[in-house]
Amino acid sequence: MCRLEMKKIEKALQPQERMLRTQERFRRRLGVKEVDQPTYCRYITGPIERFDRKRNAFMCLNPDNPYGEEFRRSFKARTGHDHWRDPLPYKELDTEDRIGQSLSAAGWRLCNEYFPKALPVTPPEGKVELSDPKWNSRLIKKVAMFFGAELVRITELDQRWVYKGINIPHKYAIVVVVSHARSMNATAPDHLSWLSAVDTYSRLKFITTQLADFICGLGYEAMYRETLGWNPEVLMVPLAIDAGVGEFARNGRVLSPEFGINMRTKPVTTDLPLEPDKPISFGTHDFCMSCEHCAIYCPTNAIPFGEPTEKPPTIHNNPGFRKWWVRADRCLTFWAMNKKKWLSCGGRCIAVCPWNKPRVPFHNTVRWLAIHGPKPLKKFLVWGDKVAYHRKKSIKKRVNLED
Numbered sequence: 167m168c169r170l171e172m173k174k175i176e177k178a179l180q181p182q183e184r185m186l187r188t189q190e191r192f193r194r195r196l197g198v199k200e201v202d203q204p205t206y207c208r209y210i211t212g213p214i215e216r217f218d219r220k221r222n223a224f225m226c227l228n229p230d231n232p233y234g235e236e237f238r239r240s241f242k243a244r245t246g247h248d249h250w251r252d253p254l255p256y257k258e259l260d261t262e263d264r265i266g267q268s269l270s271a272a273g274w275r276l277c278n279e280y281f282p283k284a285l286p287v288t289p290p291e292g293k294v295e296l297s298d299p300k301w302n303s304r305l306i307k308k309v310a311m312f313f314g315a316e317l318v319r320i321t322e323l324d325q326r327w328v329y330k331g332i333n334i335p336h337k338y339a340i341v342v343v344v345s346h347a348r349s350m351n352a353t354a355p356d357h358l359s360w361l362s363a364v365d366t367y368s369r370l371k372f373i374t375t376q377l378a379d380f381i382c383g384l385g386y387e388a389m390y391r392e393t394l395g396w397n398p399e400v401l402m403v404p405l406a407i408d409a410g411v412g413e414f415a416r417n418g419r420v421l422s423p424e425f426g427i428n429m430r431t432k433p434v435t436t437d438l439p440l441e442p443d444k445p446i447s448f449g450t451h452d453f454c455m456s457c458e459h460c461a462i463y464c465p466t467n468a469i470p471f472g473e474p475t476e477k478p479p480t481i482h483n484n485p486g487f488r489k490w491w492v493r494a495d496r497c498l499t500f501w502a503m504n505k506k507k508w509l510s511c512g513g514r515c516i517a518v519c520p521w522n523k524p525r526v527p528f529h530n531t532v533r534w535l536a537i538h539g540p541k542p543l544k545k546f547l548v549w550g551d552k553v554a555y556h557r558k559k560s561i562k563k564r565v566n567l568e569d
């Protein structure tokens with residue numbers, strides 16, 4: 167691309183350049199370190215096989231899935247439903263819940279029904295020569311932000327995170343992040359907290375398909391990748407950690423310095439030459455060791471207390487790590503059991519996380535203390551969060567999902 171055209175696009179994307187610089191400054195001020203290896207590498211205990219997506223708990227509910235027979239039987243016995251997505255009996259819902267359910271159904275639709283192919287890749291004679299990976303990465307981040315991304319990070323695609331049998335030949339993954347509406351998520355478990363989740367899914371699909379189309383238009387291959395339960399292509403958690411979005415947290419999610427775990431992510435893979443970002447380290451493991459909020463307030467005991475362990479509890483977890491294993495089968499069962507009242511739990515584990523706070527000076531100071539303070543201070547911050555936000559031990563009677 168000639169210098170003049172570069173200047174034109176750079177000028178047009180100045181607001182996004184400013185957003186990027188603000189984000190970089192934010193991480194520097196917090197003392198977030200860039201590291202050569204993702205911090206989960208410390209906890210790898212054995213070979214990591216590419217995961218068979220039929221073992222994904224969401225996919226086990228499909229009637230023809232050979233791994234899910236027992237799960238489907240117990241799911242039906244406990245919930246009365248074949249699938250957590252079975253239609254809700256609207257007439258049995260309270261008016262307030264009908265409003266919430268209508269909202270979440272509206273927020274869900276785009277993500278649920280929109281499975282576009284990328285636009286055709288521009289043939290070689292029309293290709294735009296983009297030979298500077300650093301400049302390309304900056305451009306891609308700014309364009310994704312223009313489309314609505316709140317954070318964008320780039321990594322080389324580690325094929326271990328591509329589900330077994332899925333072929334993704336691209337070298338890079340662009341990880342797009344958007345955050346949940348905090349006021350909606352705070353209602354968990356409720357239809358409105360489910361809305362906060364599905365709204366991010368829909369926005370992510372919109373942003374990633376636009377970004378993929380843009381790259382294809384330049385003459386490079388690109389495709390948004392499915393991560394959801396009925397058609398997943400990649401494991402999003404390690405991919406986002408590799409890209410430096412955040413670190414692995416107790417509830418099995420990625421915890422970022424900006425959003426905590428109050429966010430969703432989706433990738434675009436591509437062969438456009440890019441400069442990958444580095445993974446980051448800011449003490450998430452130590453903080454989660456001082457905090458068990460997500461485990462305490464999860465209504466189904468799906469999140470473990472204490473230290474990480476080596477043995478995966480179910481076939482839905484991939485071995486090879488010492489980690490906090492989350493029981494997704496329990497989430498699903500709970501979601502379906504509570505259909506008359508709540509479409510899903512909607513992420514109570516997200517709502518109660520102390521990192522789920524706005525980026526204002528007070529909370530930024532607390533963030534800094536949470537990263538750099540000694541263990542007693544971390545515990546004090548967790549206690550302070552519990553008191554300040556009136557956390558209650560239980561949402562109602564804890565649901566017994568023990569096998």
Ligand code: SF4
Nearest residue numbers: 464468497511514515
């Ligand atoms: S989504 Fe709900 S049920 Fe699942 S782990 Fe989080 S709090 Fe527990």
Ligand code: SF4
Nearest residue numbers: 415454457459460519
């Ligand atoms: S609630 Fe506490 S333990 Fe759970 S992810 Fe957040 S910081 Fe970690």
